[in-house]
Amino acid sequence: MVIIITGASHTGKTALAQRVLEKYHIPYLSIDHIKMGLIRSGNTKLTPLSSDYVKLHFQEIKKYAD
Known part of the structure; x- marks a missing residue:
């Protein structure tokens, strides 16, 4: 499974990814x-x-993760 988190700069993408990791x-x-x-x-x-x-x-790399 690949989850892609996108958004503008400084909107908390890394913080959200960290919470997904922990949970x-x-x-x-x-x-x-x-x-x-x-x-x-x-x-x-x-x-x-x-x-x-x-x-x-990264889009090329993602193709192999699906």
């Missing part, structure tokens, strides 16, 4: 964590403002 023991993966990991690796030209690019690639 249902469903792990979550933050796109922001993936993006920052890629940026820190130095192997990409992504910036903290590159959310749309990361979301496109």
